[in-house]
Every structure is written in structure tokens, then in C-alpha cells.
Amino acid sequence: MPHKEYLHTLGKQAKAASFALANLSSQNKSELLHCISEQLSLNSEAILTANAKDVAAARENGLTDAMIDRLLLDTDRLSGIIADIDNVINLADPVGSESSSQLLDNGLRLTQRRVPLGVVGVIYEARPNVTVDIAVLALKTGNAVILRGGKETLTSNQVLSDVIRKALTLQGLPENAVQLINSTDRDLVTGLLTLDQYVDMIIPRGGQTLQRLCAEKASIPVILGGIGICHLYLDKMADLSRSAEVIINAKVQRPTVCNALDTLLIHEDVAAEFLPILFKQMSALGVSFYTCDKTKTLVDTQAFEIHSATDESYSTEWLSLTLGVKVVNDIDQAIEHIRQHSSGHSEAILSDDINATCHFMNQVDSAAVYVNASTRFTDGSQFGLGAEVAVSTQKLHARGPMALDALTTYKWLATGDYTARG
Amino acid sequence: MPHKEYLHTLGKQAKAASFALANLSSQNKSELLHCISEQLSLNSEAILTANAKDVAAARENGLTDAMIDRLLLDTDRLSGIIADIDNVINLADPVGSESSSQLLDNGLRLTQRRVPLGVVGVIYEARPNVTVDIAVLALKTGNAVILRGGKETLTSNQVLSDVIRKALTLQGLPENAVQLINSTDRDLVTGLLTLDQYVDMIIPRGGQTLQRLCAEKASIPVILGGIGICHLYLDKMADLSRSAEVIINAKVQRPTVCNALDTLLIHEDVAAEFLPILFKQMSALGVSFYTCDKTKTLVDTQAFEIHSATDESYSTEWLSLTLGVKVVNDIDQAIEHIRQHSSGHSEAILSDDINATCHFMNQVDSAAVYVNASTRFTDGSQFGLGAEVAVSTQKLHARGPMALDALTTYKWLATGDYTARG
Known part of the structure; x- marks a missing residue:
């Protein structure tokens, strides 16, 4: 026929x-x-x-x-x-x-x-x-x-x-x-x-x-749906001691799925302190990085697998143990980056500043927006829906x-x- | 540019x-x-x-x-x-x-x-x-x-x-x-x-x-949206004395809009009594007809403008003072006709039999399904919505x-x- x-x-x-x-x-x-x-x-x-x-x-x-x-x-x-x-x-x-x-x-x-x-x-x-x-x-x-x-x-x-x-x-x-x-x-x-x-x-x-x-x-x-270029913005007011676990969870727990983290955006005020610690922990778990130039000045580039990020790499859904990293001047630069590169799936902010978290929730327009949580929760079962037909973007x-x-x-x-x- | x-x-x-x-x-x-x-x-x-x-x-x-x-x-x-x-x-x-x-x-x-x-x-x-x-x-x-x-x-x-x-x-x-x-x-x-x-x-x-x-x-x-091939089924249990007004309203009140009536489906038990009366009233208002053969045996074909209906005419949104007419054996034949020819906009049944009206509402899958009312109500303002962006089909x-x-x-x-x- x-x-x-x-x-x-x-x-x-x-x-x-x-x-x-x-x-x-x-x-x-x-x-x-x-x-x-x-x-x-x-x-x-x-x-x-x-x-x-x-x-x-x-x-x-x-x-x-x-x-x-x-x-x-x-x-x-x-x-x-x-x-x-x-x-x-x-x-x-x-x-x-x-x-x-x-x-x-x-x-x-x-x-x-x-x-x-x-x-x-x-x-x-x-x-x-x-x-x-x-x-x-x-x-x-x-x-x-x-x-x-x-x-x-x-x-x-x-x-x-x-x-x-x-x-x-x-x-x-x-x-x-x-x-x-x-x-x-x-x-x-x-x-x-x-x-x-x-x-x-x-x-x-x-x-x-x-x-x-x-x-x-x-x-x-x-x-x-089902295509997630997911971002996490680490604010200057975040509790750094608790942040690494969430970032690692978002990237490493199941890197092949759409709600896994693709790009970490980090406020410049905390980047120097936090990135070397984070890179060490994530590298030990097999993660490689695509970073901005500023990041390279803050971490030991010899100790980790680091590539130069491009507009294209920032628009990539990695589905693997790869992480984009970018240092930003402030929350609005992070939001602007998300608007430009996100697929509208899941984004997160880590911050103890309620003004920053409200601003992020209001300004970021993706299917799921998280405050102080891993992007990995975007899922019918985790959201208590009992079933998942698809994840619409x-x-x-x-x-x-x-x-x-x-x-x-x-x-x-x-x-x-x-x-x-x- | x-x-x-x-x-x-x-x-x-x-x-x-x-x-x-x-x-x-x-x-x-x-x-x-x-x-x-x-x-x-x-x-x-x-x-x-x-x-x-x-x-x-x-x-x-x-x-x-x-x-x-x-x-x-x-x-x-x-x-x-x-x-x-x-x-x-x-x-x-x-x-x-x-x-x-x-x-x-x-x-x-x-x-x-x-x-x-x-x-x-x-x-x-x-x-x-x-x-x-x-x-x-x-x-x-x-x-x-x-x-x-x-x-x-x-x-x-x-x-x-x-x-x-x-x-x-x-x-x-x-x-x-x-x-x-x-x-x-x-x-x-x-x-x-x-x-x-x-x-x-x-x-x-x-x-x-x-x-x-x-x-x-x-x-x-x-x-x-906005394309309405709308049907009205006149059941054998309809109050015929009140039906003509609704049918005429659906067709004549504003024939150029999407919720105007396109095809009348009528139960064979009441067709012989009702159609001659209806045709006379509608014809006086300028309506012409595309009908099935059975209809032609029931009305004075010389007195009205009557064309032979085809599958194509039954799938036409008239947007004018034209009405398709078909005599059906029962409600299920009417529903089957609607499933085949409707654009999913608005359909109506006229009947005093609550079993027939429930059956029609359950079985007909269009944006708006009416019992004992004109199809002309499908409209944001009539539905109390206050505004109408479009009528989705x-x-x-x-x-x-x-x-x-x-x-x-x-x-x-x-x-x-x-x-x-x-």
C-alpha cells in the first residue's frame, strides 16, 4: 500500500x-x-x-x-x-x-x-x-x-x-x-x-x-520539548558552603537527561573563592569545562580540562559531563545570558538574598525556574503529577x-x- | 532591508x-x-x-x-x-x-x-x-x-x-x-x-x-479558527412550533459570520411536516438551499431555489444566505454527518428528549455544542468572556x-x- x-x-x-x-x-x-x-x-x-x-x-x-x-x-x-x-x-x-x-x-x-x-x-x-x-x-x-x-x-x-x-x-x-x-x-x-x-x-x-x-x-x-539548555546562577549572596552540592547534583547525577545543568553563571564577587574549589570537586567526578576568559584567570588551567567557551558552546545541550562556565558582573547579566541561550526548560538561582531570588523568578521566562534547588527536579514525578507525557518547552x-x-x-x-x- | x-x-x-x-x-x-x-x-x-x-x-x-x-x-x-x-x-x-x-x-x-x-x-x-x-x-x-x-x-x-x-x-x-x-x-x-x-x-x-x-x-x-461549518440537528422530539425561529436565527441573523448555520439535519419523522413550512419562511428571507433527494420529495421544488447537495456542498462554509439540508434516519446518522463534515466550530440539537440531548452533547466533539439554542452564540462576548481574541477550532x-x-x-x-x- x-x-x-x-x-x-x-x-x-x-x-x-x-x-x-x-x-x-x-x-x-x-x-x-x-x-x-x-x-x-x-x-x-x-x-x-x-x-x-x-x-x-x-x-x-x-x-x-x-x-x-x-x-x-x-x-x-x-x-x-x-x-x-x-x-x-x-x-x-x-x-x-x-x-x-x-x-x-x-x-x-x-x-x-x-x-x-x-x-x-x-x-x-x-x-x-x-x-x-x-x-x-x-x-x-x-x-x-x-x-x-x-x-x-x-x-x-x-x-x-x-x-x-x-x-x-x-x-x-x-x-x-x-x-x-x-x-x-x-x-x-x-x-x-x-x-x-x-x-x-x-x-x-x-x-x-x-x-x-x-x-x-x-x-x-x-x-x-525535551531539549534543555539549563542554567544555574550562583549569586554573590549564596551560601557557598551549600552551593557546590546543588551544582554537582544538577550536572553529575544524571548528565544525559534534559534537566541536567549545562551552564553555570557565577557572580564575579564570589568566583575567585568558589570556582577553584568547585572545579576540583567536579573534575574529580569527570567533568570538563567550557569557560569564559575570566574563569581561566581564577582556576589552575593545567589541573582541569578547560576549553574556551563560544556563543555556540553556550547554546549547546551537553548531555554529558561537560559544563559551561561564565563569570558575570551581576544578576542582570546572568538573566540576559539566559534569555539569549536558554531553550526555555529549567533555570536556577542560588542566593540567600530574597530580592535577588524574586527578581530572578520574575524575569526569567522558562518552563521551570528554581530558587536554591537543582534543575534536576523538572520531571512529572518530582512535580507530583504522577505521570509524564513529555516536558514541553x-x-x-x-x-x-x-x-x-x-x-x-x-x-x-x-x-x-x-x-x-x- | x-x-x-x-x-x-x-x-x-x-x-x-x-x-x-x-x-x-x-x-x-x-x-x-x-x-x-x-x-x-x-x-x-x-x-x-x-x-x-x-x-x-x-x-x-x-x-x-x-x-x-x-x-x-x-x-x-x-x-x-x-x-x-x-x-x-x-x-x-x-x-x-x-x-x-x-x-x-x-x-x-x-x-x-x-x-x-x-x-x-x-x-x-x-x-x-x-x-x-x-x-x-x-x-x-x-x-x-x-x-x-x-x-x-x-x-x-x-x-x-x-x-x-x-x-x-x-x-x-x-x-x-x-x-x-x-x-x-x-x-x-x-x-x-x-x-x-x-x-x-x-x-x-x-x-x-x-x-x-x-x-x-x-x-x-x-x-x-474562525472557520465554521455549523450544523443543527432537528430531532423528532423537538417542539416544531418553536424550532423555526431558532433555525432562522442561526442562518439569517448574520449569515456572513463563522457561527452562522450551514447545514440543517432533520429527523425523517418530522421532515414532511416541518420542511415545507420552514422553506417557505426562509425563502421569504432570501435563503436558497442545497438539499438531499429526500428533501426534494417533501417540498415544492418549484417554489424555492433548491440545488442538489453533494459531499462538497456539505463541506462548505456558506457565509451567505444558503443552507444545506439533509433528512436523516436518526440522531446517530446526524452525529455521523457532523463528524464527517464539521469544522469543529459549533453544532446544535433541538429536542425535548433529554436522552437525545445528552447523547448529542456527549458524542459531538466540536468547540461549542448547543442544546435548544442557535449556533450564533459562539462568541466571546455572548459567553461572558469580555473579549475575543479569536474563535479556535x-x-x-x-x-x-x-x-x-x-x-x-x-x-x-x-x-x-x-x-x-x-
Whole structure:
């Protein structure tokens, strides 16, 4: 089947399924999720066998150990995926709630009812757990999904989506509520991005290239996110003795994720005292640096791996044990640097001066702004949302960690008495 | 200046201005709006003179009277525009409100603060009042705007935006908070649509061609809207004696707007009794019809202007005194027709059967769903929102009539005590 026709069929099927899901009760949706959990357990052998094929192919194709680790499923990881479904079951279902209800002067009773978005398209990379995570979150909120996973995990994803589709059938629901694009042809991605007749939202979960592709090619609303060029500003009034731990946590605890620290901005008044101590501690943990010239005059450049920072390096999401460092004259220079280089994800200030912290919170416009905390907290689970669909760095619809609410919209319902407009 | 550089400059200036606006107090913003109102009054002669030039050019270029009426300003209309500013001043300012505040288990105090979007790009057609309306709504919510009006009103828009910019200067605020693209070259529209480095949201206020251009070319989130293929389903249990007035209101009261009725779906059990009466009344008001074959067997085809409906005619937004008519077997066939042909704007059911009305409200997924009321109510003012930025027919961020809230987003603010992630 040619791509266009294939995608059209997927879209049409997804839209039809979405109508069947839209008015399911929360209890029906919980039963469905329980059934998915059960079916994943029952079919764990088939899932692990399929995944072993993906892993073998990945080894053959010379993928790095780190990449293979990302696509690997084992008994423990599969149990973790299944356990996460139980957590989702226990979350409150936002669908059906009504707000802003009122009787208007024109005689209409008006309310806003929360409803599913409809059909969500998700484009992601190697991790097969995303297949289950996203399908479960979408179904919990009454949405149909079209999934496009990474080519390295196609076999795993096919088995996982088949198991979920079987659960849908067992529950008397349309299996096309969850559909996996069964080919890794890249044209199918661009085709999906323009399927606006059927798809209501696109979530790209991947790197900068995928995000830009989606922003530029999609005719469907896209939730950009997951790219974090994160800053921490160390103010002159910070408690230096407690600051190193937070900075190290932000950079080192998990350097490969989007909320890890990329650039440290430090007030000139404390740079001479603090930077040599910090560089020593961080270097011992394997961190290398891209610094301004001023920094180089303050630390022993022979003792550490130090590169010269550029505008480009300051606009890099490191995803590794690399840290940009810049000495600034004052808080406003730090804010100006953030405005210029941030991706709008997470920024932090460390300071005991409440005026400085208020100024920073008011002036910095990113999804998450921290006072005296690590940037590493930007996460649905840490924010108490119970789930995370994505971390949005754009400003419409949802910002920062997106949970179940972000998979819904609302409709206006108005009831009159054969009321005409005057 | 080449287009790219010109737009880059506008974008950079708008972003810089947006930071100055973001933390203005509500009182400062009210003072600004009062000053704009005052300056528009003081400069009314210059505004009307500029508009007269646009009108003269429009006549010379052979524009229709209807189009000229859309771009015309006179003393009364200008007074109306100025009076609307006072209404906006009196609306509540959503910026700065905080919600979901809590102390998390990880020790962070977390809150969501409502903040301006930043920079909003608006592309619109002939009406010069949009220049003032949108600038005022954007400034009320602390946003900068880049305006691209219709070529027929460039002279009017230049004077209007100059007056607003003068008011900004008088209030000690950056005049670049409001910028008008000063050329009617179409390349500037596509250039604006990809200015994602600076612009946070695009609102196209215009017809289908403009909406599609924005959906396809924009790399910035777009609020599609204002296209209404609206349906009314007349159920077999409707009070027929009261239904005609509502149907006529929906079609005739103002046929050129997006919430006007396009297609009447009528239950077969009442079609034979009702349609002849309705056609007679509507025809007398100048309405012509595109109908299904069944309808033609029920009315005097010689007495009315009747065309044969097609899939295409059922997918047409008439914007005129034309009505699609289809006889359906039951409510589900009506819902199915709506799902296939609706633009997701406004749909209505007329029925005294509460089961039918609940079913319709649950199953129809459009921005506004009415029971026993005209579709003509889908409007920010009728919904009590006090303002209308646009009527969104997409599902993300805002749906249906968009008011001040839709010009804002939120940021997460988290305060710790030198808190690292465990």
C-alpha cells in the first residue's frame, strides 16, 4: 500500500476508535489498563524474545553499549513497565470534569467539559517502554494513538502493541485505538506530520533534529520539548558552603537527561573563592569545562580540562559531563545570558538574598525556574503529577512536565430553551 | 532591508519589548490602555484622513461595497473602537495569578504562575479595528505583538499603530511592543510564520486560504479558527412550533459570520411536516438551499431555489444566505454527518428528549455544542468572556472563543533550601 493511503487508513481508523473511547467511564478505562497489564505479564516471554532479536540486530549493526542498553528489555524492566501501569490506573481521570459552569444573561447555561484530545501521534526513538507508557496514558484519557517508534526496536514494539491491541479487543474496544506504524521508512514520519485531517496533536520524543523536523513540517500542533539548555546562577549572596552540592547534583547525577545543568553563571564577587574549589570537586567526578576568559584567570588551567567557551558552546545541550562556565558582573547579566541561550526548560538561582531570588523568578521566562534547588527536579514525578507525557518547552497548551491533563481539551456545552440570539 | 533581516529585527525588538511588559502591574497596564484610548481620540482626525485614503484607493481598485464597508472607519466606528478599550481595561488581568501551589515531598515549594506568552504574531485582513483590538488585548496581558494587516488598510493601520506606539512611549514603555509590518509583500507572511526564534504564537484571522497557509508553513504554534461549518440537528422530539425561529436565527441573523448555520439535519419523522413550512419562511428571507433527494420529495421544488447537495456542498462554509439540508434516519446518522463534515466550530440539537440531548452533547466533539439554542452564540462576548481574541477550532491551548487567558501561559516556580535531587 502506498504511504499516503496507508497513513490515511491509520488516521481514519484512529479517529473512529477515538469516538468509541471518548465517553468511556473511568472504571471502564481502569479495567482496560488492568487487562493491558495482565496481557503484558502473560506475554512476557514473547516480548522478551522479540526484544532479544532487536538487541541481536543492534549488536550486529555495531550499536554502542549505551544505545543497546536503551533498547534492552529484561524481566526486571518489563516488571517495572507493568508496575507503572498500576500507578497510572490510580491517577485521577481528568475527562468529564466540568468547570466555569454558569447561567448566562442570554439565558444559556454554559459549561466547559474536559474531553480527550482525540488522536495523538507520538514519534520516539529507541526505548520500547515508551510504546507502553504512551499508549497507557493516552487510553487513560480516552485518546487513540498512532505510534512511530525507533527502527532499532520495531520487533519489540510490534509485539508490545499487539499485546495492547489484544487487551483492547478483550475489553470489547476497537483495537485501532493503538496503532503502530509498521515500517521504519522516514517518509512515514513526514506523512504522519501532515495527517491533520485525523491527528490532533504530535508529540516528538527525541533530539533536536526530530524536534526541528516536526516544527517545520507538521501541519498538526506539535508539543516541542525535551531539549534543555539549563542554567544555574550562583549569586554573590549564596551560601557557598551549600552551593557546590546543588551544582554537582544538577550536572553529575544524571548528565544525559534534559534537566541536567549545562551552564553555570557565577557572580564575579564570589568566583575567585568558589570556582577553584568547585572545579576540583567536579573534575574529580569527570567533568570538563567550557569557560569564559575570566574563569581561566581564577582556576589552575593545567589541573582541569578547560576549553574556551563560544556563543555556540553556550547554546549547546551537553548531555554529558561537560559544563559551561561564565563569570558575570551581576544578576542582570546572568538573566540576559539566559534569555539569549536558554531553550526555555529549567533555570536556577542560588542566593540567600530574597530580592535577588524574586527578581530572578520574575524575569526569567522558562518552563521551570528554581530558587536554591537543582534543575534536576523538572520531571512529572518530582512535580507530583504522577505521570509524564513529555516536558514541553513551548508555551501553548502545556509547559514543563506534561501529565494527563495535557492529553485533554475542553468543549463548551450550552443549553437553552429554544433560544435565539437577539 | 531584505525581508529576512527586516523580520529578524522586528522579532528581536518584539522579544526585548516583551520582557519589559511581562512584569508590569495591572495598574500600569490600565494606565497604558487609558493613554492609548486618549491618543486615539486626540488623533482621530489623522486616523480618519488616513482611512479615507484607503477607502479612495479601494474604490479606485474596484473593491465591492461590502469590502469597502469592512475597511471603512467613521466617527462612530472609531468611537466604538475607543469604547471597547474601556471594556478591556475593566476586565480582570490573568497575569500573575498562581495556582496548584504546594509543598512537595521532596522539599520544594512549587507553584504555577500565569505569565504572558511573550510575542504574538497576528495576520488579518481588511478590518482596521483589529489593529487596535489585538494590540490592546495583547498589551493588557503583557505581550508584544507583530501585526500584519490587509493591504487595503495599510495606511489606516500605520496611523493606528503609530498612535499606539506614541502612547507606549508616553508611558515610558518600549514602542516596539506593538509593531506593524510596513509592507504588503506576501513573502513577509511566510517569513513571519517561521520566526520561531522570537514569536511564541501566530493567530491568523482570515479565511480558509490563510488558515491553511499558516498550518502548513508555520514553525510557530498557530491557533487555527474562525472557520465554521455549523450544523443543527432537528430531532423528532423537538417542539416544531418553536424550532423555526431558532433555525432562522442561526442562518439569517448574520449569515456572513463563522457561527452562522450551514447545514440543517432533520429527523425523517418530522421532515414532511416541518420542511415545507420552514422553506417557505426562509425563502421569504432570501435563503436558497442545497438539499438531499429526500428533501426534494417533501417540498415544492418549484417554489424555492433548491440545488442538489453533494459531499462538497456539505463541506462548505456558506457565509451567505444558503443552507444545506439533509433528512436523516436518526440522531446517530446526524452525529455521523457532523463528524464527517464539521469544522469543529459549533453544532446544535433541538429536542425535548433529554436522552437525545445528552447523547448529542456527549458524542459531538466540536468547540461549542448547543442544546435548544442557535449556533450564533459562539462568541466571546455572548459567553461572558469580555473579549475575543479569536474563535479556535483546534484543540490545543484554547478551544472556541479565546479570551485574555489564551494570551497567557504559565511557568513553574520552585523554591528549595539548597535542595539536590536524591
